[in-house]
Amino acid sequence: MLEEKKMNILMFSGDYDKALAALILANTAKELGVNVSMFFAFWGLFLVRDPAKSSLEDKTAFEKMFGFVTPKGPEELPLSRMNMAGLGKQMLLEMMDDDQTPTLTDFLNGARKKGVTFFGCKLSVDVMGFKEDELLPEVRIITAKEYLKDALESDMQLFI
Amino acid sequence: MLEEKKMNILMFSGDYDKALAALILANTAKELGVNVSMFFAFWGLFLVRDPAKSSLEDKTAFEKMFGFVTPKGPEELPLSRMNMAGLGKQMLLEMMDDDQTPTLTDFLNGARKKGVTFFGCKLSVDVMGFKEDELLPEVRIITAKEYLKDALESDMQLFI
Amino acid sequence: MLEEKKMNILMFSGDYDKALAALILANTAKELGVNVSMFFAFWGLFLVRDPAKSSLEDKTAFEKMFGFVTPKGPEELPLSRMNMAGLGKQMLLEMMDDDQTPTLTDFLNGARKKGVTFFGCKLSVDVMGFKEDELLPEVRIITAKEYLKDALESDMQLFI
Numbered sequence: 001m002l003e004e005k006k007m008n009i010l011m012f013s014g015d016y017d018k019a020l021a022a023l024i025l026a027n028t029a030k031e032l033g034v035n036v037s038m039f040f041a042f043w044g045l046f047l048v049r050d051p052a053k054s055s056l057e058d059k060t061a062f063e064k065m066f067g068f069v070t071p072k073g074p075e076e077l078p079l080s081r082m083n084m085a086g087l088g089k090q091m092l093l094e095m096m097d098d099d100q101t102p103t104l105t106d107f108l109n110g111a112r113k114k115g116v117t118f119f120g121c122k123l124s125v126d127v128m129g130f131k132e133d134e135l136l137p138e139v140r141i142i143t144a145k146e147y148l149k150d151a152l153e154s155d156m157q158l159f160i
Numbered sequence: 161m162l163e164e165k166k167m168n169i170l171m172f173s174g175d176y177d178k179a180l181a182a183l184i185l186a187n188t189a190k191e192l193g194v195n196v197s198m199f200f201a202f203w204g205l206f207l208v209r210d211p212a213k214s215s216l217e218d219k220t221a222f223e224k225m226f227g228f229v230t231p232k233g234p235e236e237l238p239l240s241r242m243n244m245a246g247l248g249k250q251m252l253l254e255m256m257d258d259d260q261t262p263t264l265t266d267f268l269n270g271a272r273k274k275g276v277t278f279f280g281c282k283l284s285v286d287v288m289g290f291k292e293d294e295l296l297p298e299v300r301i302i303t304a305k306e307y308l309k310d311a312l313e314s315d316m317q318l319f320i
Numbered sequence: 321m322l323e324e325k326k327m328n329i330l331m332f333s334g335d336y337d338k339a340l341a342a343l344i345l346a347n348t349a350k351e352l353g354v355n356v357s358m359f360f361a362f363w364g365l366f367l368v369r370d371p372a373k374s375s376l377e378d379k380t381a382f383e384k385m386f387g388f389v390t391p392k393g394p395e396e397l398p399l400s401r402m403n404m405a406g407l408g409k410q411m412l413l414e415m416m417d418d419d420q421t422p423t424l425t426d427f428l429n430g431a432r433k434k435g436v437t438f439f440g441c442k443l444s445v446d447v448m449g450f451k452e453d454e455l456l457p458e459v460r461i462i463t464a465k466e467y468l469k470d471a472l473e474s475d476m477q478l479f480i
Contacts, residue, residue: 028304066415
């Protein structure tokens with residue numbers, strides 16, 4: 001039974017297209033009744049930054065600069081292949097729009113509503129200097145150990 | 161028994177080197193008697209375009225342009241690290257040739273002959289404006305839901 | 321029980337940040353008592369080159385040039401997103417240092433000491449012209465077939 005299955009995605013990449021693939025899988029799996037967790041680490045954390053919140057408190061100079069120059073939330077993510085054959089992100093967005101495909105933000109909000117479990121990587125958050133309240137409220141910070149326990153109990157694990 | 165095992169590869173990337181890795185695994189798994197499915201999505205679809213066929217019918221302007229400027233079949237795929245240390249694709253191809261390693265096309269044809277199951281992602285095909293008959297005849301278009309059912313029943317899943 | 325679990329990582333990428341992610345997972349899994357194998361293929365082989373050793377014997381001109389211009393060991397690996405938002409590798413290293421995070425070399429040595437099994441991909445070694453004694457002594461060269469047998473018996477497989 002699919003209802004007893006569990007899928008775990010380690011979201012490492014901060015690319016628009018890879019985030020889209022991951023969130024389409026997460027939404028679809030939830031529609032099938034599958035239990036889904038996503039662990040956001042390294043560049044993947046940019047996807048779950050709350051665009052409305054960012055803090056300068058208790059940050060080093062590097063962390064402040066880093067927070068400013070990096071993407072704030074889903075729509076600011078770049079494509080993994082920016083210049084591939086001249087295809088820009090705008091072109092992909094227009095093609096998606098022509099087909100009435102939802103945006104990355106829609107899929108992200110869908111995953112939040114459907115109850116996909118969102119974990120943030122403690123080490124990445126510490127190194128990048130993000131505070132828990134700069135991330136979406138659904139994100140719970142866990143260690144690599146906790147991620148591995150969750151992933152090893154899953155029927156399917158993807159590194160994206 | 162390996163004969164009862166099943167491997168599923170989600171081919172997201174359109175890079176020559178990653179496609180090579182994926183197809184070497186698919187061929188090798190079939191030689192071991194393992195059941196193999198590959199799900200081509202996003203840039204991965206370029207790998208299973210039939211170089212001899214491409215259509216302009218029922219396409220928007222964007223889709224036509226997209227079809228023209230993107231890789232048509234395996235040998236047109238770029239390296240994931242084009243400029244890494246000055247290593248060009250030609251250099252890799254010559255090194256492979258020196259070792260009498262088969263080309264990407266050879267591995268693709270091997271996978272077709274050995275009966276690897278080829279799926280194309282419906283959403284990607286729709287967004288990119290590809291028609292089913294522009295792809296290799298072995299490719300069956302399925303939804304993300306069908307991919308997930310197949311992947312969740314597999315013993316091993318890779319996102320490449 | 322986690323002690324009976326097995327994790328397999330196919331290390332394809334030669335990026336500093338992806339290698340860091342893979343080795344943090346490998347170290348953490350070993351701390352949980354999980355059995356871990358890493359299969360280094362393609363660019364991933366650069367991570368397990370022994371920086372102190374490199375040979376010119378029995379190499380073609382291409383292989384010699386390739387050996388010279390590519391990264392020799394962990395600290396020479398580039399970031400997967402060199403220019404992402406102006407973040408350089410030096411900046412990441414300083415942020416890691418501020419948080420007293422160990423370096424990639426520390427995690428690599430940790431994995432060696434903890435007994436992570438290191439495999440090198442025979443085909444990649446042959447194509448790139450590396451000799452077994454140019455790699456870390458822990459690396460055993462195996463075929464894709466042997467990798468697949470190991471991976472298919474694992475509870476979790478990642479392609480990084």
